Ligand SMILES: Nc1ncnc2c1ncn2[C@@H]1O[C@H](COP(=O)(O)OP(=O)(O)O)[C@@H](O)[C@H]1O
């Protein structure tokens with residue numbers, strides 16, 4: 511049984527003067543997206559490596575149907591990497607640029623988008639918000655923040671072999687810790703311009 515899926519923001523911009531749900535953090539389950547993505551809308555996952563973002567993105571996408579796209583930064587990296595490796599950090603700036611361009615195109619076409627990236631830095635989230643606003647899209651951030659040891663354990667199960675690109679699928683533990691801390695410090699993203707901020711409920715991590 512799924513919990514807490516009926517949240518109020520749907521596609522389309524929140525009208526001026528209407529209070530935004532971001533003042534409260536609502537907990538959601540991992541099976542049902544917190545937005546009814548019926549118009550252009552952007553749902554950004556925010557979580558460190560190993561938190562479960564891609565798993566949630568796939569589950570949400572299965573719910574949301576053909577007008578929703580998942581844009582995975584890993585997939586962009588793999589596409590742009592000379593070696594086809596998603597761990598290839600050298601192509602990250604170009605991968606982000608390509609993801610942003612596709613985000614704009616999809617929103618322009620009236621589709622909705624789930625952004626599957628860590629989105630750990632405020633400046634990365636700000637850029638996403640700017641693109642969404644330019645397309646009058648509703649915005650939601652979904653915090654995926656299990657306790658650090660859970661993320662570390664899941665990350666430790668990833669392949670530690672260093673690929674041709676010079677990086678492994680397994681992220682250094684320090685990187686996981688620093689992203690986890692950066693997101694925890696900014697939680698609940700209260701100073702940012704999201705229509706809604708939700709957090710995956712502790713029991714569903
Ligand atoms: N709720 C969960 N319970 C147990 N394992 C999970 C859960 N969510 C994700 N995982 C597992 O944890 C690992 C990391 O999940 P993933 O979605 O790839 O994380 P991220 O995209 O945030 O790096 C995967 O092996 C996945 O199967």
Ligand SMILES: [Mg+2]
Nearest residue numbers: 563564565584
């Ligand atoms: Mg992932």
